[in-house]
Amino acid sequence: MNTTELISLLAIAVAAAAPIVIAAIGETITERVGVINLSADGVILLAGLGGFVAAQTTKNVWIGFVAAAIVGSLVALVVAFGAITLKQSQTAIGFVLALLCTDLSSFLGAPFVLTDAPRVPSWPLPLLSDIPYLGPILFHADAVVYFTYLLIGVSWFYFYKTRPGLLLRSVGEQPSAAFARGVPVIATRYLYTIVGGALVGIAGAAFTLDIKAGWTFRHVAGYGWIALSLVIFGGWNPLKVALGAYLFGITQSLLGKAQSVVTLIPSQVFPILPFVFMILVLMVSSGDLVDRMARLFPLGVRRALLRTLRATPPNSLGKPFEQD
C-alpha cells in the first residue's frame, strides 16, 4: 500500500466514523447523567428518515438535520418520561423503542425508497487542507465531519472543565448527594437525555444526507448497537469513545480493502466482520480479562494500565432516582 492509498483509506475511515462518533457521544452524555437509552439503533433509522424527508421537501439539507434532531429528542423524551418519571425498566423501554422506530422507519419510509434528497456539500477547509498528510485525511471533508471534531472537543471540555459538566457527572455518580447540594436531579436527567437523543438523531441524518446518502429499508441498521457498545469501550469518556469509533471506521475500510485480496473468506462475510470485531473488543475491554492481563505487569504499570483500559460505568446508571 503506498502513501496515497493509505491517506485515502484513512480519510474514508474518518468520514465513515462521523455518524458513529456523533451517536456514541450523544449516548455518552445520556449515560453520564445516569440514564440508558437503548433506542439508538432504531432512532438512527427513524431520524435518518425524518431528516431525509425534511431535506427533500424543503430542498435544504440543514433543515433535514434539525428535523432529525427533533425526532431524536422526541424519542428520548419518551425514554426519559418512562425511565425518570415512571421509573420503569430503562432496558425494556429502550429496547422496545429500538424495534418500534426501526419498523416505523420501514413503514413510513416506503414511499421514499431510492428517491433523491440534497446532500451535504463537500467543503475542503482553506489552509488546513493544505497541511501535508493531515490535511487530506482530516480537512478535505464536509461540515458533518468537522462537526464531529468540534463535538469531541467541546463534550470533553464540558464534562471535565466546566461547572455544569461537573454537575452533570455528579448526577450520574451520586444523585442523592447532588440533590442535597441543590442540583435538580430530575430536570438535569431530562435535559441531557434529550440532548443525547438529539445527537443520536443528528447521527441518523449524517448517514442519510451524507455518509450513506439516500434512503432504503433498514440500510443503516446495526450501527446504533455499535455506538452503544463504543460508549462502554470508551469508558464513558468522550475522547476514548471517539477513538473507538475511529478504530471501528479504520477496521471497516481496511476490511473493505482486504475483501478483494483475501480469498479464503467469502466476500459476503466482510460487511459483517467489523461488527463481530467490535463486539469482541468490547467483550475483552469491559470484562474481567483486563484485570487478569494487568496482573502480569508490575504494580506501577498495572495501575496506569487499568486506568486506561478499564471502564467503570457511572454509579447510578440505569437506576431511577427516588426524591424524598
Added chain:
Amino acid sequence: MKLNRSVQVTQLVSLLIAAVLIVLVILPTGQSPVTVIGTMIDGAFGSWDLVARALTTLAPVLLCAAGLAFTFSSGLYNLGVEGQVLAGAIATTALVRALFPDGGQAAVSPALIMALGIVAGMLGGLLWGLLAGLLHVYGRISEIFAGLGLNFVAQGLAIFLIFGPWKRAGVASMSGTALFDESVWLPVLGITELSPVALVLAGVALIVALIVLRNTYFGLRLRAVGHSLRSSFILGIPATQHLLSAFAICGAFAGLAGATQALAIFHRLIPGISSNLGYLGLLVAMLANYNPIWLLPIAAFFSVLNIGALKLPSELKVESSLAGVIQGLLVLAVLLSRGVSKRAK
C-alpha cells in the same frame, strides 16, 4: 378493589392512546385505518390456509417466549435470543448434512435424522445461550451486549458457512445452502407450512415453562435470584448456577425454534432464518411480565398481526412492517401504564 379498578382504567387509557397513535401512523399512507385493519383481519383469518400460516409463526415465537420467561424470571434481558435461534438452525443443518450428504445416501433412517436434527438444534442453541451466560457471569459483560454481540457472530458464522464450506454446487447465494433431501423434511399439514411437530414442541415448551416457573423450587429460586441477586446469594442459593441454567434453557428453546424453522419451513440454512421471531418472542415475554399464563394469548395475537399484515402490500400497497409498529406501540403503552399505576399508589 378500588386500586385494581384504577390499574384497569390506566391500562385502558394507555391502550386507547396506542390505538390513536396506530391510526395516526396509518393516515399518511392515504388508506383508511378501517380498511387497513379489515385487510389485516382478512389476511389472517380469510381462509384455513391463512390460519395455518399464523399457527406456523406461532410455534417459534412461543418457543422463544417460553425460553425467555426463564431469563426474565432471573432478571436478565436475553437479547441474544436471535443468535440462539440461528445457532440452533446451524447445528441442525450441520447434523443433517453429516448424516445425509448432499447428493449422497442417508446414513440412518430419515426419521432418526429428523429427531437427531431437533436434538442438535436444541444443543446448538443451548451452547450459544450458555456462552452469553458465561460472558455475563464470568466476564462481567452486560448480558445485553454479550447477547447482541453473539447475534452478530452467529450471523457472520451462518454467512461464512453458506458462502464457504456449505456453498451450494454452482452458485452460492444469500438464498441459503442446498435443500435437504425431501425425506428429512418435517411433515406439514396439506399444502401449508404448518408442522404439527413444531406446534406440539412449542406447546410442550410452554407447559414446561408454566410448571417449572410456578410450581417448582427451582422456579421459585430463579425468581428470587431475579428479585435480588445479592440477597439470594447470601441466603445460600447458588445464584451463578441459576443464571447459567436460565440462559441454557432459553438457548435450548430458541435453538429448538431454529431446528424446526430449518427442518419444517426452509429445508435449508438461510442467513435470516430467525427473521426477528426471537425479538418478537422478547416483546411477548415483556408484555406477559413474569406471568407465563399470558404467553400463549399474546404470542397468538402477535402471530396473527404478522401474518395479517403480509396481505397489506399486495392489496393496499401498504408496508407489512405495520405489524411491528402495532406490536411495539402496544408493548410501549403497557410498559408506561404499569409505571403510571405504580406511581398512583
